[in-house]
Amino acid sequence: MKKITNLKEFACTPDRFQGGHRLCPGCAHSMIVREVVNATDDDLVISTATGCLEVCSAIYPYTSWDVSWIHVGFENAAAAISGAEAMYKALSRKDKLYNEDRRVKFVAFGGDGGTYDIGFQSLSGAVERGHDFLYVCLDNENYANTGGQRSSATPIGAHTSTSPRGRVSYGEKQKKKDITMIMAAHGAPYVATAVPSTKHWKDLATKAAKAISTVGPTFINALSPCTTEWKFKPEETTEIADLAVETCVFPLYEIEDGRKLRITYRPKDKLPVEEYLSKQGRFSHLFKPENKWIIEEWQKQVDDYWDYLQRREEAGV
Amino acid sequence: MATPKEMLTTWDKVQFGAVLPAFEDPEHKKRSKFHSYNYSVADWRVEKPVFNRELCIDCDFCWVSCPDSCFIVEEVVNKRGKKQAKIVGINYNLCKGCAVCVEVCPTPIKSLLMFPEYVDNDEALKQWPTKDNK
Structure with missing residues (x-):
C-alpha cells in the first residue's frame, strides 16, 4: 500500500492519466481518475464502461492513458476486468516466471449508468465470484454522455431530459438507489464513498490506496459533479462536491467486510440542503412556492440517512 | 498489431x-x-490562468484538483531532506480554462488568476493586484 502523507509528497507522483482528453472543462471525472490511478505505484490494468470517461479519453486515434486500458461495452466493465484478472492468475500459475517481479492491480471505472443500471448484473457477479479488483463508480446522477437522461442515481426533484420540470411535473419522482449499501451487502471486503473535493483529497486518495491493496473485490462510489447537466459554472466543481459533504447529502464513510461501518468525515455544522440545491440549475424550480414540500422531503431524507449511519457506526454491526 | x-x-x-x-x-x-498529451485543447478556452511564482506557497491544491493535469511539477528536496513538489508552470496546450485552480488557490492574494487569452503573461504579471488593492 502506497503511503500517502501529505500533498507535497503525493504531487511528486508522475501522472498516469494525462490531459488532452475531451472531457468538459471542470469535469470531476478526471479529478477522481487521476487521484485513483496515482494512489498506487503498482502496474495497473484498467477497464472502462461506455460513458463520458471512455468516450472522451480515447477519441480515435488518441489515448490519454499511460497504463493498460481496455474499452468494453456499457454493461460489462466488471466482467472484463474479472476476466483479465483470472487470465493473469492462470498464466502466473502455469508459468512461474510470468511477470515475476511485477505486481499488477486491476481497476474498473464505470459511470452511474454503467454501475447502478446497465452494468449491475456483471458487477454483482464479479463481486460474488470474489475477483481481486477495484470498481470505481463515477456517480454524476444521470446519463450525461447521451444528453442527460435520468438514471436510478438521479435524486428526487432533479430536472433531466426524461424527467423534465414544468406545469405538471416537478422533475424526477423516484429516490436515489443506495448502491454503496447494496455492494456492502454482497460482503465485499472494502466499500467506501468519496468526493473529488480539494478539502477531501486525502480521503479519496487513502481510500483508493486501501481499496487497491485489499485482496478481493472492492468498491468506491465517488460523487462526480457534472457542470453540463447539473448546470453550474465550471469553477464551482470542487465547491459543490464540498457542499454535498457538508450538508450530508453525500456522507463520507467506509464499510469493511460488509459490516464495520466508519464515518470518515463529520461536518462540524451540518448545513441545510438548500445550500447544496440552490447552487445547481437542475434544482432551481424547487424554490418556487408550490414545490417547497420537495425541499422539506429532501431534508427529511438526508437527516434520516445521516441518523441511520451514525447509529450503525455506534452499534458496529 | x-x-x-x-x-x-x-x-x-x-x-x-x-x-x-x-x-x-x-x-x-x-x-x-x-x-x-501531444494534442492541443487550447482553443477551447477564452480565459487563461496565469501563474505567479513569487506568491506561490507550493500547497499543490491546484495540482490535485486540475482536471487536465496541466500543472508542470518539479521534484525538489526541502530543508528537512524530504522530497516535495514545486509548481513551475502551466501547460497551455492542455488547459481548458475551467478556473478550478483559481478557485482553490489559498494564498491571501491569489497566485493564480484568470486573464483574457490575448493578454501576454508578462503583461498579466504586471497587472497583478497588490496587498492594498486586492
Whole structure:
C-alpha cells in the first residue's frame, strides 16, 4: 500500500492519466481518475464502461492513458476486468516466471449508468465470484454522455431530459438507489464513498490506496459533479462536491467486510440542503412556492440517512 | 498489431482489436503521437490562468484538483531532506480554462488568476493586484 502523507509528497507522483482528453472543462471525472490511478505505484490494468470517461479519453486515434486500458461495452466493465484478472492468475500459475517481479492491480471505472443500471448484473457477479479488483463508480446522477437522461442515481426533484420540470411535473419522482449499501451487502471486503473535493483529497486518495491493496473485490462510489447537466459554472466543481459533504447529502464513510461501518468525515455544522440545491440549475424550480414540500422531503431524507449511519457506526454491526 | 495509420481508411476496413501504443519508448517515458498529451485543447478556452511564482506557497491544491493535469511539477528536496513538489508552470496546450485552480488557490492574494487569452503573461504579471488593492 502506497503511503500517502501529505500533498507535497503525493504531487511528486508522475501522472498516469494525462490531459488532452475531451472531457468538459471542470469535469470531476478526471479529478477522481487521476487521484485513483496515482494512489498506487503498482502496474495497473484498467477497464472502462461506455460513458463520458471512455468516450472522451480515447477519441480515435488518441489515448490519454499511460497504463493498460481496455474499452468494453456499457454493461460489462466488471466482467472484463474479472476476466483479465483470472487470465493473469492462470498464466502466473502455469508459468512461474510470468511477470515475476511485477505486481499488477486491476481497476474498473464505470459511470452511474454503467454501475447502478446497465452494468449491475456483471458487477454483482464479479463481486460474488470474489475477483481481486477495484470498481470505481463515477456517480454524476444521470446519463450525461447521451444528453442527460435520468438514471436510478438521479435524486428526487432533479430536472433531466426524461424527467423534465414544468406545469405538471416537478422533475424526477423516484429516490436515489443506495448502491454503496447494496455492494456492502454482497460482503465485499472494502466499500467506501468519496468526493473529488480539494478539502477531501486525502480521503479519496487513502481510500483508493486501501481499496487497491485489499485482496478481493472492492468498491468506491465517488460523487462526480457534472457542470453540463447539473448546470453550474465550471469553477464551482470542487465547491459543490464540498457542499454535498457538508450538508450530508453525500456522507463520507467506509464499510469493511460488509459490516464495520466508519464515518470518515463529520461536518462540524451540518448545513441545510438548500445550500447544496440552490447552487445547481437542475434544482432551481424547487424554490418556487408550490414545490417547497420537495425541499422539506429532501431534508427529511438526508437527516434520516445521516441518523441511520451514525447509529450503525455506534452499534458496529 | 494494426497502427492507426493503417486503420484510417474507410469504415469497412477498420480492424478489430487494434492497439494504440501510448509510448514510443516506455523506459524513458517518451510519448507517442497517439497520446493525447501531444494534442492541443487550447482553443477551447477564452480565459487563461496565469501563474505567479513569487506568491506561490507550493500547497499543490491546484495540482490535485486540475482536471487536465496541466500543472508542470518539479521534484525538489526541502530543508528537512524530504522530497516535495514545486509548481513551475502551466501547460497551455492542455488547459481548458475551467478556473478550478483559481478557485482553490489559498494564498491571501491569489497566485493564480484568470486573464483574457490575448493578454501576454508578462503583461498579466504586471497587472497583478497588490496587498492594498486586492
